[in-house]
Amino acid sequence: LFLVAGPFAPGDEELRRAAGDKDESLLLAQAADPACTAEAGEAFWEHASLEAPGGGDVCYRDAVLHGHRLQVVQAADIAADDVFVRAYTDQVTDAPGRAENLDALLAGSDWTTIHPADGADVRLLLDFGRGLNALQRFQLDAPAGTVVDVHNFEFIQPDGRYNLAEGMNNSFRYVCRNGRQSYQSWLHRGFRYTYLIFRELTAPVKLRRVQALFHSYPQRRVGQFASADAQLDRIWEAGALSLRCCAEDTYTDCPTYEQTNWVGDARNEALVDWAINGDPRLWYRCLEQTGQSLDRSPITESHVPSGWRNLLPAWSFLWMRSCREYLLYSGDRAGAARLLAYLDRNVAGLRGFLNADGLLDIRAWNMFDWAAMDTPTRGVVTHQNCLAVHALRDAGELAEWLGEPGRAAEWRALAAELTTAINQHLWVEARGAYTDCLRDGGPSEVFSQQTQTAACMAGVAAGEREARCRAAMHHPPEGFVVAGSPFFEFFLLEAYQQEGRDQEFLDTILRDWGFMVDMGATTFWEMWSGRGGRLTRSHCHGWSAAPTYFLSTWVLGVRPGGVGFSPCLVEPHPGDLRWCRGIVPTPHGTVEVQWENEPGLPFALRLTAPPELPLTVRLPRAGSATLNGEPIDVDGAA
Structure with missing residues (x-):
């Protein structure tokens, strides 16, 4: 703001x-x-x-x-300097520093003593071992006037570059009174590393019980995943920690920067949350809170609640999709029926932005990915139109599930009209692709992997156009804008699912999320910077935790086959994995799966599930399956 x-x-x-x-x-x-x-x-x-x-x-x-x-x-109550700037610009000197019993900081019960260093300040670097969203607490025994500056940051790159919290203030200052004292911060912050900088040292200072108190929505952690590839296991766990750091009274984008319920981020985070926790309450809160923003805006706002009245249409359309997914996973028909009223208002707002050609033409923040797409603030942007089609179709299915066939037909008809308009005005035959947007009445010269993916996933591209779009999606031609963030690759993985490209699905996860893990990430990043310089801005973004969801629901293979997991579909997609096991929550209880995919041997699947849970089981190839210890007939078995 x-x-x-x-x-x-x-x-x-x-x-x-x-x-x-x-x-x-x-x-x-x-x-x-x-x-x-x-x-x-x-x-x-x-x-x-x-x-x-x-x-x-x-x-x-x-x-x-x-x-x-x-x-x-x-004046005495105002800091004479900026704590972040001081921490950022401190220079290491040759003055000898002395600290006694540093190992006590690991145990917390004994004191560490920090001695003055010939007029210089003394700085400690603490590594908490993983990304956190935490309050901070410590105990001191110090003379009055001793200053403790605390600067938190998220990452140290393998090349030695410290990713200090540039662009925001992740710091605070504590000024000591005389004697023994303790302090706990009022604000939670995102970090892995902490600089404790002791200034104005006139005598030794004692320090102990330096603690980070995790600040998060309670996690049930009923979901589990393990496989023959330890890297996939590490990726699953990093996604789970990313989600935990971004779950408070709403989902948030990150624990370090905005700490805000960005609506598009929340759509992806809700699905990840289900795979880990199976708790729909935070999901519903975010959906309802977003719907309430329609009290002041024609379509749902980009982040809520906020004094910044901002429209980001892609986020509004992802919210619409998330309303359907909420019922699909949770089975909460009463909650979904309340959301349907907000959807009705959102569709009415969408109609108000259709131009004479039947295209969405809006003044808004038209981003989709942190990449060099052509997405002007005003006008017709192709991916927004495609996402609107996808959202309308999903909303239509939700309305049908809730016994509203008239609404379902109306929204599907609008999706069909919008599809026709997109194909009439936004396809460029000479490039074999959809342009990113319209400029001065004609197509932009910018084409992107993101726009082609949105067109395919929405069902806008059909026939030969679909084939050309999918080719550009999988292998972007020279000059096409390509993926700029793990967030966008959520939709790319959805496309691989849709096409049954199981090995490419696994290879993409191992390449792009495995890269982050190989760099030392314990949580997943907001974006990629071309793998050079500073690797990202935020090192913990819930929108990037896609593999945790997909590994549980697609690779392990447990997902809803109907509303509220009625039935529960168990359908592994192993690729070249030799074995996998895990647990996925459902509204009826947990489903435990273990399968073996040994070359030359029949596929073997073992299930444990609540007796009342209806199941549909499909194997990727000939094999056998048991349910609660008893053999069962399954699709795909010999």
Whole structure:
């Protein structure tokens, strides 16, 4: 949220920029009285008075402040320097430092003593071993005035580059009183590493019980995954930890930066959460909270709740898909029926943005991936139109499940009309692909893997166009924009599922998520930077935890075959894996699976499941299966 306020009225350029900047996120508080001048502002700061020169009240839009005096913050209560900047710019010196009993920090029961270092500050680097979302606590015995600066960061690259928390302040300062004391931070932060920097040292300082208190929505952790490939197991666990760090009173994008319920992120996170925990309550809360943003916006907003009234259509359409997925996994018909009313309003809002050609034409933040796609703030953007088709079809299926055939037919008809318009106006025959957007009435010269993927997954591309799109999706031609984040590859993995490309599915996970694990990641990153320089901004993003969901539901092979897992479909997709075992939650209880895929031998599957759970079992090739110790007939068995 950008706020321009104070006695300085914005000029024409500021007003123009505000009008053209995505939405109303640039707020301008303009003076409603000519007396609000620079001189009035200077007098305010000098005298802490809201009286205008010459008497009278200083007036601001939507508020009149009648001469009330403000409580002045004393200079002594303001940090004389920026804690982050100090931590970022500290230089290592040759001054000898001395600390006694450092190993006590590992146990926590005994004191570590930090000695002054000839006028220099003393810095400790603590490694908590994995990514965290945590409050921080420590105990000290120190002289009054000792300053403890704390700077947290997420990653040290294998090349030695420290990924300090650039672009945000992940720091705080504690100033000691005399004697023994303890402190716990008010805010939770995302980090793995912590600098403890001791400044103004006049005597030895004792330190103990430095703790990180994990801050997260309670995790049931009933889901499990293990396989013949230990790298896949590490990937599954890193995704589970990423989700845990991004689950609070809502799903959040990350524990370090925004800490916000970004709606598109939440769609992916909810599916990952189900594979780990099987608890739909946080999922429903996020869906309902997003729907409530329709009270002030024509379609659901990009992140909620927020003072930044921002529209990101892709996120709104992913929310629509997530409403269907919520019922599919949870079986909560009452909750889904409440969500259907929000969906109705969202579709009405979508209709309001259709232009004369029947295409979605909207002023919004039109991103889909952190990549160089052509996605202007205003106009027709192809992937948004395709995602709208996908969302309408999913919403139609949800309406049908809830006994609303009229709504289902209406939304499917709108999806069909939009599909026709996309194919009429956004396909470029000479390139054999859909353009990223329209520019000045014609197709953009930018084409992307992302747009072709969205067209295929939505069913917009058909026949020869689908074949050409899928070829570009799997092997982007030279000059095409390619994947920029693990988030986008969630949809690429969905496409591999759709096509039954099981080995390519596994190879992609091992290549792109395995790279992060090989670099030392314990949680998954927001984006890739071309594998050079700083590897990413945020090192923990729940939107990137896709493999944890897919390994459980596709490779291990347990997913809903109908609403609320009625039936539960057990259908392994082993690729070249020789064995796999795990647990997947359902509303009826857990399903335990173990299978062997040894070359030259029949496929063997063993299941343990609640007796009341209806099951459909399919094997990838000839073999046998047992359920609760008894042989069963299955599709694919000899």
